[in-house]
Amino acid sequence: MKVLAVNGSARKGGNTAIMLEAALAPLRAAGIECELIELGKERVEGCRACGACSKKKDRKCHGRDDFGNTVIKKMDQADAVLLGSPVYFADVTAEMKALIDRAGYVARANGDMFARKPGAGVIAVRRAGSVHALDTINHLFLIGQMLIVGSHYWNMGFGGAKGQVAEDEEGLDTMRILGENMAWLLGKLHA
Numbered sequence: 001m002k003v004l005a006v007n008g009s010a011r012k013g014g015n016t017a018i019m020l021e022a023a024l025a026p027l028r029a030a031g032i033e034c035e036l037i038e039l040g041k042e043r044v045e046g047c048r049a050c051g052a053c054s055k056k057k058d059r060k061c062h063g064r065d066d067f068g069n070t071v072i073k074k075m076d077q078a079d080a081v082l083l084g085s086p087v088y089f090a091d092v093t094a095e096m097k098a099l100i101d102r103a104g105y106v107a108r109a110n111g112d113m114f115a116r117k118p119g120a121g122v123i124a125v126r127r128a129g130s131v132h133a134l135d136t137i138n139h140l141f142l143i144g145q146m147l148i149v150g151s152h153y154w155n156m157g158f159g160g161a162k163g164q165v166a167e168d169e170e171g172l173d174t175m176r177i178l179g180e181n182m183a184w185l186l187g188k189l190h191a
Contacts, residue, residue, distance in 0.1 A: 001186050002033040004078035005122075006071055008085035008096030012040040015124035015165035016084045019157045022172045023082055023122060026179030032186060037074065039095045042067035046094075047101040054109040061102045072103050076113055079190070080149075080182055083137045084122035090129030092136050100140045107144050115145035118185050120178055126160035149185060151178040 005024055009016040017038065024034040043066040052062035059076055060069050075081050083100070085092035092100070107113045121137030123130045134154060141148050155178055157171025165171060 001079045001190055002035065002077070003027050003080045003082065003182065003186075004074050005034065005036045005082040005084065006075075006096075006099065007036060007038045007040070008083065008093045008099070009038070009124070010040050010093065010095075011086075011162055012038045014086070014162045015157065015159045016086050016122065018163065018165050019122050019124050019171065019175050020082055020084045022175035023120070023155075023179040023182070026176055027183050030183040030187070032183060035074070035078075037071060039067070039071075039093075039099070042095075044068040044071070044095045044098045046098040047105055053106045057110055059106060059110045059113060061106050064102065068099055068102050071099055072106055075103055078117070080118040080120075080186055081114070081146075082120050082122055082182075083140070084124070085133055085137070087123060087125040087129040087133045090132050092133045097136065100137065104140050104144060112145050116189075117146050118149050118182055118189070119144075119146040120149040120182060121155055122175070122178070123154075123156040124165050125156055125158055127158075130154065130156045147185065149178060149182045151175070151181060
């Protein structure tokens with residue numbers, strides 16, 4: 001089994017990456033292969049609404065030739081997906097939104113290719129907007145017929161400066177339980 005985590009932050013190794021790694025730790029401990037992709041310095045542009053994914057039906061975006069296609073392919077190959085983002089003006093980053101839009105269109109054009117795959121959003125936030133950003137990620141999971149994995153609180157951690165989220169004990173505990181829940185669900189799905 002393999003879990004893909006995508007960090008939509010511009011800061012490589014920042015608060016979002018810390019939260020994602022905290023969620024991946026229990027998965028790795030359960031013997032599940034994990035990969036973390038950081039969008040930070042990569043180019044991921046928005047959907048052009050060209051419709052080529054619906055015509056070609058080959059599980060990729062033809063409107064853009066950038067790193068987004070690499071991530072969509074990895075999402076398709078993974079058994080579960082974590083999408084993480086910091087909060088930018090009460091929502092996910094532009095790169096994460098571009099990925100959500102393109103992956104969503106490609107998936108729907110190809111028979112809902114993410115259907116019944118576990119997914120979870122992870123949000124790093126300084127103060128506010130986290131629930132809205134988490135909701136944005138969940139929209140992809142819900143319309144894609146994915147199984148949303150939760151924790152004992154919303155999947156978020158609080159911290160502004162790079163690395164500050166590591167001081168949020170409740171947020172890190174939420175990530176630990178999220179990872180444990182995802183490992184449990186993957187075990188049930190692949191038994």
